[in-house]
Amino acid sequence: MTTTAAGPTAGPTAAPDTAVVSFEDVSKSYGDVRAVEGLTLSLHPGETVALLGPNGAGKSSTLDLLLGLRHPDSGRVRLFGTSPREAVVAGRIGAMLQSGGLMEDVTVAELVGLVVSLHPRPYPVGEVLARAGVTQIADRMVNKLSGGQEQRVRFALATAGANDLIVLDEPTTGMDVTARQAFWATMREQADAGRTVLFATHYLEEADAIADRVLVLHKGRLLADGTAAEIKARAGARHVSFELADAADAAPLRELPLLTSLEITGGRVRIQSRDADETVRAVYALGLRPRDLEVTALGLEQAFVAITEAEEARTA
Numbered sequence: 355m356t357t358t359a360a361g362p363t364a365g366p367t368a369a370p371d372t373a374v375v376s377f378e379d380v381s382k383s384y385g386d387v388r389a390v391e392g393l394t395l396s397l398h399p400g401e402t403v404a405l406l407g408p409n410g411a412g413k414s415s416t417l418d419l420l421l422g423l424r425h426p427d428s429g430r431v432r433l434f435g436t437s438p439r440e441a442v443v444a445g446r447i448g449a450m451l452q453s454g455g456l457m458e459d460v461t462v463a464e465l466v467g468l469v470v471s472l473h474p475r476p477y478p479v480g481e482v483l484a485r486a487g488v489t490q491i492a493d494r495m496v497n498k499l500s501g502g503q504e505q506r507v508r509f510a511l512a513t514a515g516a517n518d519l520i521v522l523d524e525p526t527t528g529m530d531v532t533a534r535q536a537f538w539a540t541m542r543e544q545a546d547a548g549r550t551v552l553f554a555t556h557y558l559e560e561a562d563a564i565a566d567r568v569l570v571l572h573k574g575r576l577l578a579d580g581t582a583a584e585i586k587a588r589a590g591a592r593h594v595s596f597e598l599a600d601a602a603d604a605a606p607l608r609e610l611p612l613l614t615s616l617e618i619t620g621g622r623v624r625i626q627s628r629d630a631d632e633t634v635r636a637v638y639a640l641g642l643r644p645r646d647l648e649v650t651a652l653g654l655e656q657a658f659v660a661i662t663e664a665e666e667a668r669t670a
């Protein structure tokens with residue numbers, strides 16, 4: 355498990371200029387706020403990469419820098435060995451951002467048609483509409499769409515042509531389950547075709563299921579970079595849970611070292627521990643007789659919380 359992009363799990367090694375994306379010691383502040391700090395990373399063809407971080411961690415700022423919508427105060431951002439602007443103009447990037455309204459006085463088909471007509475390597479309009487699940491609403495005015503429908507239209511615009519890099523900021527917010535599944539199926543196809551997909555999300559289960567690489571940002575810095583499994587392993591903690599015949603017996607457990615949380619509901623004890631083996635030994639050493647003992651790894655969401663909270667405590 356690495357904490358920077360320079361380590362062994364940072365993806366295939368490649369010279370920065372052959373990478374799809376390279377950030378070289380990039381920093382960006384807004385007044386006193388350090389939004390991105392010393393960010394160095396490379397993304398490679400065919401990778402599906404999730405960008406995670408608490409509110410204000412710098413995810414949107416990172417994507418804005420990547421797309422050339424903002425410029426770094428220091429450091430350098432390169433896409434395909436060129437500037438972000440050149441890569442965007444060459445039609446190599448498809449983006450789906452949170453901000454920015456859609457053009458209003460047009461139908462869905464007209465808007466998609468316009469974006470397709472401007473793309474250097476366009477797909478047929480019908481195919482773009484169908485892929486995003488908006489064929490049924492193609493004649494609807496854009497300003498009459500629901501939030502979820504708007505999001506599908508943004509998805510259509512981001513996949514209007516053959517892009518080499520697809521950048522998505524909170525792409526599935528507002529989408530229903532069907533739209534969400536169709537969306538990720540399409541993104542998988544894109545990655546399988548060798549494209550790079552980078553998405554920022556607060557849905558950690560999506561990152562766990564979809565991404566083959568996870569970046570965790572915290573206060574503008576890259577805190578972790580690895581597969582979801584590596585991030586979970588790095589958090590180190592495990593869940594230990596068991597039944598006790600008498601819940602009152604659980605009181606001494608509160609004194610155990612290594613616990614990050616302890617919850618007792620009915621006769622069931624649920625512990626989060628930094629060392630599950632040691633905790634289980636300690637439970638027996640207390641003379642308890644646990645039944646139905648389970649030890650499980652943390653999910654990505656819990657690992658993410660553990661890693662970012664540890665960093666908060668370290669930097670407080």
Ligand SMILES: Nc1ncnc2c1ncn2[C@@H]1O[C@H](COP(=O)(O)OP(=O)(O)OP(=O)(O)O)[C@@H](O)[C@H]1O
Nearest residue numbers: 384387388389407408409410411412413414415416
């Ligand atoms: N235009 C701006 N002017 C001033 N401060 C800004 C601006 N844009 C972002 N910030 C600040 O920069 C920091 C990083 O913000 P950013 O939007 O990149 O984070 P984020 O990880 O995308 O957050 P969220 O998950 O809430 O969308 C935050 O402290 C935010 O308040």
